[in-house]
Amino acid sequence: MGRGLFGILGPSMIGPSSSHTAGAVRIGRMCRSVARGDIAAATFFLHGSFAQTYKGHGTDRALVGGLLGMNTDDERIINSLELAKKENMKIQFLPTNLGNYHPNTVRAEMVNKNGDTCNLIASSIGGGEIQIISVNGFPANISGIYDALIIRHMDKVGMISKIAALFEKNKLNIVSLYNNRESKGKIAITIIEIDGDVPEYLADLVSKIDGILSISVVNKI
């Protein structure tokens, strides 16, 4: 099956390139979600075609527009760098070689206003579609098609079943589930994509589980 009529006409977006501009806005929005809260500073390591053409395609302004919470068709994107400056966000762009990644890839390192740091690697894979391939050093696969939760927790017995039980109780169907750990008995990460919308109260409920360190809700875009 194809993408329907609006896969052909659309998306509505700020130009000039769906992958270098619209996709970059979406990646910026993802960065904002993962950073949990207002961002104080962000550094973008631009790879491949992003590194080569980011100025001419406005990829820098698009990433920061997303970071400020703008949608792909927000006309303020063109002024996003100035808007970020006004909000005292420290933004830096560093062309680099990240290694064997898709040509339109960026590694973002963020600090929020509480001083928490986080990072992600994301690729813009064409037509405005994106893929997050790593969060805080852990491999991930978040497309932005579904709402997702990124949960950092202690690496101990029963964490996943407690989290999953909470999802069942709230009638949330899990689309995908990924779990890995930094080192035995220390910090682990669980990434869950679900059908429908993440209810606002869910993060609170999950955080009450013993051993949970932090939760980021990444809404679909």
Added chain:
Amino acid sequence: MYNNANELKLLCREQGKRISDVAIEIEAMENEITVEEVRAKFEKFIDIMNVACHKTLNKAIPSISGLTSGDAKKLNDYIEKKQNLCSDHALKGVAFALSCFEVNTSMGRIVAAPTAGSCGIVPACIFVVADKINANKDAVIDAFATASAVGSIIEKNATLSGAEGGCQAECGSASAMAAAAVVEMRGGTIDQSFHAASMTLKNVMGQVCDPIAGLVEVPCAKRNAIGVVNALLCVDLALAGIKSFVPFDEVVAAMYEVGKSLPCELRETGLGGLAGTPTGIAIRKKIFGK
């Protein structure tokens, strides 16, 4: 459901409906929404495209790279001198497309149709014909639905991406979409819509994607311009009763074969064609310093 032009034509014939009617009904059914909701979604996009097609006709705005600016205004001023050789409507359509494209390169708001790099062709053709025949809002929505249906057939059987199939797959497809839509607007038959769409794709078969410095700008704006004239020419050919020898589904398959056989230098890498000329390389160095 339809996977190609033959299946869509059959559906239209069985139900005694136009391409746009069938396309909108199927879109509503597959997404479990009403026909009115589909039409409202088109309307939202049409408003954005309408603004973009007029925005730079009287006021130049520079592109984000600084490479180009003001061509829509130049052409619009030229048309007003009434010395033009192409028809007023064809040129006005080109001016609409250039305006839409200039909005895109200046980081303004557009609708990908089917891509950002080909965003001027479909709205320019539909809007200029709507002006000519005083078409109402519903007729314009129908036209965009027909254009999208033809685009979806190309996507299912070939590609709409310059990186995969060259400019023929982006601007060529946009012209085919526009041509089919305008034939329907003018009261032509379903067969005539597909004859027009076939002829537009045939006219640019092999067209490469060779953007200077890898930016969606040069020569993309002018490929949008010729895309409008190509579509309107083929509409006139089809409405005059001229037929494409090769049917649409076969033309699409041929376009895909040609696209896949293009070397990667000519598929949106910014290396070959115009991008590889001394001028193209000099511009790249000036903008990016390498």
